[in-house]
Amino acid sequence: MNEVSHTGRPRVVIVGAGFGGLTVAKALADTPVDVTVIDQRNHHVFQPLLYQVATAALSPADIASPIRTILKGQRNTSVMLAKATGIDTDSGEVVAGDRRIPFDYLVLATGARHAYFGHDDWEAFAKGIKTIDDATGLRRRILLAFEKAEFETDPEERSRLLTFVVVGGGATGVEMAGAIAELAREALAADFRSIDPTHARIVLVEAGPRLLPVFEEHLSEAARCSLEELGVEVRVSTAVTGCDDAGVLLGDQRIGTRAILWAAGVQASLAGRWLGAETDRAGRVRVAPDLSVPGHPQIFVIGDTAHVLDMDGKPLPGVAPVAKQEGKYLAKLIRTRVAGGDLPPFRYRDPGALATIGRKRAVVQFRRLRLSGYLAWWLWSLAHIYFLIGFRNRLVVAMNWAWTYVSLQRGTRLITGSDPGLDQVASETAITKPHLKGVA
């Protein structure tokens, strides 16, 4: 079933509406091609701020926009909510369940998920954070730990409930640990009667010798100091050797905890497997210099699921600027090829890096600029608000941050969704016989 009407113009199909895929779609607005964007969710997520949803500082809608809304002005573009399940390279079609979407150019921007270094059984206890549902799930887990601790009489279990272990010392792990520390020491400080949330223990574990390895060493050190001032225990050169329901194993040391937050490894989407292409050990497709898949000049892979080398021969990291620059290049390449021309290979320009530690500190590495502390935090805030898609979201995020900053409160501290831990106590439902209220 060919669902995309054919106008005779080249059909560009983009799978995945993250930073990479969306950049391609937007840059093709005025190109004489028909664009179809396929995503398994109806919204684009600003992933770098997911940790703020998990720590109750922002609402999901503050950092997510419907893909249709972002692209509604582009008459050559349609959006399909569907989960791609494969690629038929012979017929030139994307397979999504029983649907087939034909393409002339295909862009795979299908991203990555967390990885557990071969220990997939850890996932049940050590949750990663890549989607809105991941973030609200983590928020429930963190807030419920405090609620359960308040009425826990066993001191050992109480201390497990008030211990949070963040695994992975990259930007996500550092930001997560800082945000949990502030949640406990500020927003929750006065809310409980039996426990003192400011005594919560937050441990950040990193296998490498220092935090934030993409930053220069003195900035890593500044980040570590800032975290320790917030009360975070930083453990570098420490590998996680086990995760279970009641704690985490670091070699022969065990830390009792009910909340392990995973910000360590990632693995690419299935795109490489769909294509039978050569991948690196993270599952990322080794692409040609024009980002096409060797042997398939019309199929391109970008973002977290592509293995692209920088000028020093090192693979580019899985961050938003890489995906966006690849997306921009690819849109230009498709536009040029449709017009009969060609382009030189893709080249990445490093825009620098930013990471924040709590509500007042950050580290910034931008061209020759190296900054840490308060001014860096302001730069970080402005940059993130600027890059958030949509005027409304920028305004709401700015307002929520201002509110959190001034009041130390967290406005979105809601425990939603089901929790077996709480529902187990419920043996009856709150429903009796009906009440005829004069209607229906």
Next chain:
Amino acid sequence: MNEVSHTGRPRVVIVGAGFGGLTVAKALADTPVDVTVIDQRNHHVFQPLLYQVATAALSPADIASPIRTILKGQRNTSVMLAKATGIDTDSGEVVAGDRRIPFDYLVLATGARHAYFGHDDWEAFAKGIKTIDDATGLRRRILLAFEKAEFETDPEERSRLLTFVVVGGGATGVEMAGAIAELAREALAADFRSIDPTHARIVLVEAGPRLLPVFEEHLSEAARCSLEELGVEVRVSTAVTGCDDAGVLLGDQRIGTRAILWAAGVQASLAGRWLGAETDRAGRVRVAPDLSVPGHPQIFVIGDTAHVLDMDGKPLPGVAPVAKQEGKYLAKLIRTRVAGGDLPPFRYRDPGALATIGRKRAVVQFRRLRLSGYLAWWLWSLAHIYFLIGFRNRLVVAMNWAWTYVSLQRGTRLITGSDPGLDQVASETAITKPHLKGVA
């Protein structure tokens, strides 16, 4: 296990932190009693605006506040996240799973859920809206219907997907139908390529002879006209006789739909059953004039789970003003009794009623004032923002409404949570082998 420390002061236990329970707790702030508030959720919900979460105009956090935050300033009050499962009237304890919470005064403010007039099997297809999770579930259902219709090739199924049936012509049903009509005709209008959301069919079904029976007849008529102008089909004197996966049965007529929204009947919580008390057919406890349970002078029931008569001998409706006035009375009664005195019976003062139809019209009935149309809508907006708990929420709601009003957009149009309809197509997960990223 007695978990509440005993200071020697009377212990007031409040089950349920809705409008009623929370009013009691707040009014006891400076009374020499120890207050414990028990709720199965960590947040208070402003139920009258849940329909705006379901129709993507507001975020959950805009209309919900953590109970701990609301009560943090009251040193005599503690909050317990737990699901009450019974009352031991002999020992004077609330039972919550394996916990027991002793009381000297007990306030049951446990609310109500939807009722299906003995057809509990309809619940799977006709969803009600009482909690945040109900609202985000409905939002997913409504938004997914449009997404599925966009790529549906069978015209009959497509029309089913674009038909929304709201059952119940009280305030919730009227507001819901108006909001869905505006969502389809304004926010979504330009977002799709194959379907035209403005052609969506919205049907409001009411068994009684007119909408909004608590209003005067000319206001009911004004509401009907406003809804019809928005494109809603209003069917009064029409009873629902069946609900299934593919439609709703109205006598011998069938309307094909994938989304039935239930705003018809309610049934009280289990409080009456816990107490073995006399209840009406909606399960509401028939209380004494001082809101106590006959035979249990220290146990009180208020709000949607209490059957209280007005001066004409009719039971008071299940609305916020009733619960709040009962709560205020009860706090005063407890304060007076603790001091050795007593109070005359509870008397309800009707503050009037408000209902909104979309973004520009409402009906208002307040003392001698009768208003419909645009000015009524402004009154409705101000009243709702005023009564929303918490400064932050007021500001955010006002801003979101202003934004929706000016832009016709819906900022929170996110489909979250799992949907079997979409996941069925997915035969593989997006995970391959791990990527060792230098950490843990």
